[in-house]
Amino acid sequence: MAIELFEMERMQSTWENVVDYDMSESGVRPLTLRELVEMGFDLDTFLDVPLGYSQSNGTIELRQRIAVHYPGSTVDHIEVTNGTSEANYMVALSQLRPGDDVAMEVPNYMQMPGVARSLGANVRMFRLRQETGWEPDWDEFERAVTPRTKLLYLSNPNNPTGAVLSDEAMRRIATRCDETGTWLLSDEVYLGAEIDRPRTPSFWGMGERVLVTSGLSKAYGIPGVRIGWLVGPPELAAAGWTQHDYITIGPNKMSDQIARVAVEPVNRERCYARTREILRHNLPIARTWVAGMGGVLTWREPLAGAIALLQYRGDVPSLDLAERVRINQGTLIVPGSHVGLEGYVRVWLGGREDFLREGLRRIGAELSQLYAGSPSASVPG
Ligand SMILES: Cc1ncc(COP(=O)(O)O)c(C=O)c1O
Structure with missing residues (x-):
């Protein structure tokens, strides 16, 4: 039987190495082989x-x-x-x-x-x-x-x-x-x-x-x-x-x-600790960013994983929003429709601080433009 497209994976595979800021990931920034050599x-x-x-x-x-x-x-x-x-x-x-x-x-x-x-x-x-x-x-x-x-x-x-x-x-x-x-x-x-x-x-x-x-x-x-x-x-x-x-x-x-x-x-605990350290550092940055978005975004903070699921105001389809962010800001995010929940976008929290800040800034810039024209953002741009 034919298999349907795995939309999220295909969107990531198509764009993740082309955009400036891939904010569509869901794990923390990866370890290197050198770090694994140090672990044995x-x-x-x-x-x-x-x-x-x-x-x-x-x-x-x-x-x-x-x-x-x-x-x-x-x-x-x-x-x-x-x-x-x-x-x-x-x-x-x-x-x-x-x-x-x-x-x-x-x-x-x-x-x-x-x-x-x-x-x-x-x-x-x-x-x-x-x-x-x-x-x-x-x-x-x-x-x-x-x-x-x-x-x-x-x-x-x-x-x-x-x-x-x-x-x-x-x-x-x-x-x-x-x-x-x-x-x-x-x-x-x-x-x-x-x-x-x-x-x-x-x-x-x-x-x-x-x-x-x-x-x-x-x-x-x-x-x-x-x-x-x-x-x-x-x-x-x-x-x-x-x-x-x-x-x-x-x-x-x-x-x-x-x-x-x-x-x-012992190494599993090291890897987990590294992940936790990255996320504990990055979560407050995302928290401040969400709070600064003037009510456009709401979320329940993640308890685990390098992912923020953000609900946005208005009824712009999430794929349209993600496409706007990609085309205008060179930044890839996951539309909620690709994870089974319209009206949301998923954003990566696992990168280096400067990468995270710039990725969030670009997403925020696009949202601000979108909502500047229409406070409820009911018209896809
Ligand atoms: C819940 C879940 N399972 C599996 C995968 C894919 O994992 P892997 O890279 O180990 O194949 C993902 C990737 O995002 C995931 O979120």
């Missing part, structure tokens, strides 16, 4: 390693080290993938059949709807509500997750809200999935990117039918090595591996070795 990656030894295929589901060493972070799991519960996105895709490919129901929260990272529909599944959305701190709308949730639902996809911490589910909400979701026989796919790639709060608990271990995907791209700050993973019951991990054999065979050898270093507990 032995580059010199690696120079003599033959560049053959790596173990296609991830080396045993890497899976052992990942398993440490998911109590009760073994190497057989883990499938290593090319990024978290490939892990999500493996789950969908191995589990979904035409006519299946898939539930998902919105706003969200919108990979799953396109993939699920391409496999013939029906996607039922339930909303996260800003007024309740981006908790699910429970009525919509109950209607979306039923005994017919094969898979529920959520991201926690969530992209794009930066919200974290309460313990009670997590229990409610996991219990419902057990009751309805639904696979709960929790994408936890932002876990560890909490700004000023305790570590987000994983869904892992909260139910019989929990699958977790994650990777190095966001909280770790290492998207370029393209390592992610799926954690689930061994038969589910194996089913992902079966798909993997057909698609990319496996992750690359250097990335597997780099990941072994990154996921070591």
Whole structure:
């Protein structure tokens, strides 16, 4: 079946290397290989390693080290993938059949709807509500997750809200999935990117039918090595591996070795601490900027992740607004329509201070121009 365009990824791929200020990202500015060498990656030894295929589901060493972070799991519960996105895709490919129901929260990272529909599944959305701190709308949730639902996809911490589910909400979701026989796919790639709060608990271990995907791209700050993973019951991990054999065979050898270093507990904490430090520095800058926008923008500050989801006044379509900012200000932002929520834009908070300030200044300049002509900005420019 044909697959629809993944709008956000395509917009980013088209423009992120062309604009002056890419403010569309969602992780912190990435680590360098040198920083990974300082954490213990032995580059010199690696120079003599033959560049053959790596173990296609991830080396045993890497899976052992990942398993440490998911109590009760073994190497057989883990499938290593090319990024978290490939892990999500493996789950969908191995589990979904035409006519299946898939539930998902919105706003969200919108990979799953396109993939699920391409496999013939029906996607039922339930909303996260800003007024309740981006908790699910429970009525919509109950209607979306039923005994017919094969898979529920959520991201926690969530992209794009930066919200974290309460313990009670997590229990409610996991219990419902057990009751309805639904696979709960929790994408936890932002876990560890909490700004000023305790570590987000994983869904892992909260139910019989929990699958977790994650990777190095966001909280770790290492998207370029393209390592992610799926954690689930061994038969589910194996089913992902079966798909993997057909698609990319496996992750690359250097990335597997780099990941072994990154996921070591001490290094993981270093990466998370670096992420937290960047975000603690940048959040107040964004706060001051939002406050200075004269009521044009409102937000619920992110609790985790390098993302600010901003509601703007008026009814300009978010894609039009993002296009204006790109064309007139050479700055890329994510329109809310690309993350499932019109009337908002998503802005990156993970850059260097001067980059962040200039990016925000340009976005603000465009908004000021837009609202100067019409206080309610009802006319797209
Ligand atoms: C929730 C979520 N999952 C997965 C991804 C993609 O992750 P990766 O780069 O590890 O494939 C993103 C990227 O923005 C994301 O926001």
